[in-house]
Amino acid sequence: MTEHGAAARDHGQVRVRFAPSPSGDLHVGNLRTALYDWAFARATGGVFVLRIEDTDATRVKPEYIASAQDTMRWMGLDWDEGPGVGGSFGPYLQSERLGTYADWVDRFLAEGHAYYCYCTPEELQARRQAARKAGGPSGYDGHCRTLTADQVAAYQAEGRRPVVRFRMPEGSTTFTDLVRGEVTFDHAHVPDFVLARADGRPLYTLAVAVDDVLMEITHVVRGEDLLSSTPRQIAVYRAMGVPEDRFPVFAHLPYVLGPDGQPLSKRNGVVSINWYREQGFLPEALCNYLALLGWSPGENREEFTLAEMAAEFDLARVNKNAAQFDVRKLEAINGDKIRALEPADFAARITPFLVRAGMVAEPVPDADAALIAVGAALIQPRIRRLSEAPEMLGFLFGTEAGFHVNPADAERVLIPDSVPALAAAHKALDGLGTWSHEKIERVLRAALITELGLKRRVAFIPVYVAVTGRRVGPPLFDSIELLGREKTLDRLARAVQLADGAA
16 A cells, blocks of 8 residues: 655645646636646745646647637736746646657656557457446456567567556555545556557656656646546656655645536536636636635635735635536626726726727727726626626717617617607707706706606606617716717607607
8 A cells, every 4th residue: 555645745845737738718627726726826935837738739739728828817827937938847838748758658668667558449448348247347457467478479460559558556545635635546446547659649647747746846736537547646656766755745626516516518507718708707707706616715705806815825725525606606706896997997998898899990099998988987887797898888889870779678668658758858958058967967857757747767768778779778867978969869869750650
């Protein structure tokens, strides 16, 4: 029996890594892991390493690697070593370290820690099925562990190209996980595993273990889905001759579950961080919410900054129970973070959404920038996503020919009963001298509530829909002031015709 624990080991400075294998956009689980890695490094004064696991060129493309780095920068998760930064333990792309892995494979073969396996996929599958039917373990059965020279020669004569398998020792592995406590794996359930494919390309378990050792990683903080690979990695450390008190300490983070209680995936929820970015979620909100999926600063605090998390993060406070992703909770936090932004910052953050919607040009003209700044102040308390800005402020931009009322709102609100209020509003505003919020509010209240005797809701909703094109948006009187006299009167006149024709 072998034992690997964390309690009495002094690793000096913490070195922790985030090692994605980006085959697309980084997802919620990836970024939660990256966030915890980053926060642990910052809280301990350690080093945060970004390493890209890109040995599978069929899945990991350069554009995915670039996107992963862009996403991390957007989230505020800066790395101390890695692509674009450098460091003393590079290169940090595994595709640039293939010679190192090949050297270790040769050494393991020479020292008896590994052997060539000539089994074909069809043979492996047939033996697994037979083992299942017999009620035995269905992992690799060690068929090639003790081949004779004649057997090897026969396989080679057939033109078979072998993989390299690690010779898993008998016994068990026990280690202390900083999240889960003491964990034991019986090696009877950890069959010999492939280190390198027939073409020499390394597999995950070889590359990750070698890199963690050579890059002097002290703590491996990663998802619970990789827990079962830990005894394999520890076996590789031992075969490399690493002293047990220099093994990395493990911390396996709990699963993130979807609404159906199953691990979050494309099937049961949106997992791509870029989707949330495009939908107008702030990086501050995503970091805050992802942090809560397994950790809390205590005292029932649910909102905090990235800097506050970095100062307070402790792996000992990570919950081992699975966390459920709730987009409504994320949206609520996002709304709070939006309201906390400085006005100029908020205006700058909604501008790309207005540009993308085709409402303003890029570069943004000065007049539009000024309008955005004023309009942003009106909607900042009212939205939960930046992506709501085009709908909320769209009525201020573009030509009158391009303006239209939301059909559902028009059908519900711009009806014959609303004609008196719309006509009265047009008449009151047409005769208004000073075009200001205060004057607009005064004459509309007088015309619709005092003179017509309408209740506030009945009086103002038709006017609101006529002016902004929808039932929800910035405050009415501010909206009219920003829109201006000419456009407001034109829209009210068109709304009267539309409502009158709805009979």
